[in-house]
Amino acid sequence: MRIILSALMASATLFAAPASAETIILQAGRVITDANQPATGPATITVTDGKITAITPGYSDAPAGAKLINLRDKTVLPGLIDLHVHLQSNPGGDFRDEAVVSDEFATLMGARNALRTVKAGFTTVRDLGSTPLGGFALRDATAKGVIPGPRIIAAGPAISIIGGHGDVNGFRPEVGHALDAHNTCTGAVECAARVREFSKAGADVIKITATGGVLSQQGRGLGQHFTDPELKAIVDTAHSLGLRVAAHAHSARGVEAAAHAGVDSAEHATFADAAAAKAMKASGTAMVPTLMALAGVKERLGKGVYTPTVEAKGREAVAQMGKALKAARAEGVTIAFGTDAGVFEHGRNAGEFALMVEWGGMSPRDALASATTVAAKLLDKQDEIGRLAPGYSADIIAVDGDPLSDVRTLEKVGFVMSRGRVID
Ligand SMILES: [Zn+2]
Structure with missing residues (x-):
C-alpha cells in the first residue's frame, strides 16, 4: 500500500x-x-x-x-466555446504531408495551436478530428496543466466510409494502407463496432463524415456517403454509450439524412435548404455553421494551394456562404458556434462572430450565446461552462x-x- x-x-x-x-x-x-x-x-x-x-x-x-x-x-x-476545431492541423500545406509528418510532430503542433486558441479567448474547444491518440493527449495535457490550452472535448479521428472524407485518399493503395487510421466502416454492424472502438479508445464525442468533404482528395462529391442504416447504427450506438454525434455534412440531402438519423449536430451544413432545416428542427439537431472554414478556403482558392479536385469543391462551397445559416434560422434550428480552425489559422476563431452577424443575419447577442450558453448545452456542460x-x-x-x-x-x-x- x-x-x-x-x-x-x-x-x-x-x-x-x-x-x-x-x-x-x-x-x-x-x-x-x-x-x-x-x-x-x-x-x-x-x-x-x-x-x-x-x-x-x-x-x-x-x-x-x-x-x-x-x-x-x-x-x-x-x-468562449468553439465546437469545431482541428488543433493538429494548419491551413495550406501539401496533402502529401500526411505521409511525411509524424503523429508526434502533429501533436506538438497541436500544443502550439492550443495556446493560440486559449489566448484568443476560447477556453473550451471540441476537437473533431485528430490522429488516433494525439487529440486525447492534448486533452489530458491541458486538463492537467502540463501545457496551457483550452478544455478539450476530443473525438479522435472521424469515422468515414471507405474512400470518403476522413479516409486516406490521393496516394498509391499501399501508401494509403500504411496510413490507414482504421476509422472506416461498411454496414450497420461494422459502423456500430467502430463507434464502440472509439468509445473504448477514449472519445468524448463521435465525429462522422456523413457526406463528402471539401479538403480531401476524394473526388466523390459532397453528397451523402453513409447509408441511412449506417447513420442510424452510428447514432444509436453512440447514444447508448452516452456519447453525442457530430456529423460533418455538406449536401442538403446529406444533412437531412443525418438529422433523420438523430445526429446531435450537423457540422458545416453548407447546402442545407428548408427541407434539411425542417429535419434538423424535428430531430433537435443543432447546426454548427463553420463560416470561417469557407472564409479560409476562399482566401486560398486560385493560388495553387489546393489540388484541382479540392479547388472545384471549394468554389462550390464558398458560393454558399451564409445561405444555409439563414435557412436554418428561418426554421428555428439551434445555431451553435464552431469554426473548423485548422482550415484557417488557429487564434482567428472569433472571426466567426462577424460572419454570423454579417452573412447569417444573427444579432450580436445570439452570436455570443451560440459560443457560450448554447455551445455549453450541446456539450452537456451547461452547469459548468x-x-x-x-x-x-x-x-x-x-x-x-x-x-x-x-x-x-x-x-x-x-x-x-x-x-x-x-x-x-
Ligand atoms: Zn472539420
Whole structure:
C-alpha cells in the first residue's frame, strides 16, 4: 500500500499543480454573466480552486494573500466555446504531408495551436478530428496543466466510409494502407463496432463524415456517403454509450439524412435548404455553421494551394456562404458556434462572430450565446461552462468595448483565465 501511494504521489509531481488553492479577485468594469441577460455594472468576481465562488456588485478589496486583477476598464464575460476545431492541423500545406509528418510532430503542433486558441479567448474547444491518440493527449495535457490550452472535448479521428472524407485518399493503395487510421466502416454492424472502438479508445464525442468533404482528395462529391442504416447504427450506438454525434455534412440531402438519423449536430451544413432545416428542427439537431472554414478556403482558392479536385469543391462551397445559416434560422434550428480552425489559422476563431452577424443575419447577442450558453448545452456542460456564476468553472475573458453591440470586440481579447489559470 505504501509503495502504491508513493508511486502515485511521484507521478502526481510530474504534472504542474492544478489551479492552486489561492484565491484570485477580479474587479470588472462591466460583466456579462449570461449572453441572454443584460450586462451589469462594476462587480467583483472571486475565484478559488479554479471555480467562481462569488460575484458581488461594486469593487471589493482582495483579502490578505489573495491576488487582485484590475479589469475595471473592461467588459468581462464567460470564456468562449468553439465546437469545431482541428488543433493538429494548419491551413495550406501539401496533402502529401500526411505521409511525411509524424503523429508526434502533429501533436506538438497541436500544443502550439492550443495556446493560440486559449489566448484568443476560447477556453473550451471540441476537437473533431485528430490522429488516433494525439487529440486525447492534448486533452489530458491541458486538463492537467502540463501545457496551457483550452478544455478539450476530443473525438479522435472521424469515422468515414471507405474512400470518403476522413479516409486516406490521393496516394498509391499501399501508401494509403500504411496510413490507414482504421476509422472506416461498411454496414450497420461494422459502423456500430467502430463507434464502440472509439468509445473504448477514449472519445468524448463521435465525429462522422456523413457526406463528402471539401479538403480531401476524394473526388466523390459532397453528397451523402453513409447509408441511412449506417447513420442510424452510428447514432444509436453512440447514444447508448452516452456519447453525442457530430456529423460533418455538406449536401442538403446529406444533412437531412443525418438529422433523420438523430445526429446531435450537423457540422458545416453548407447546402442545407428548408427541407434539411425542417429535419434538423424535428430531430433537435443543432447546426454548427463553420463560416470561417469557407472564409479560409476562399482566401486560398486560385493560388495553387489546393489540388484541382479540392479547388472545384471549394468554389462550390464558398458560393454558399451564409445561405444555409439563414435557412436554418428561418426554421428555428439551434445555431451553435464552431469554426473548423485548422482550415484557417488557429487564434482567428472569433472571426466567426462577424460572419454570423454579417452573412447569417444573427444579432450580436445570439452570436455570443451560440459560443457560450448554447455551445455549453450541446456539450452537456451547461452547469459548468458558458456562464459566469458561483460554482461554474473560472473560464473568464475580458475585452474592450461592448460585444453585445460590436462582436468584433471579441477578436481582441485582453485577458484570459482558463479553469482558474491566468493565461499570459
Ligand atoms: Zn472539420
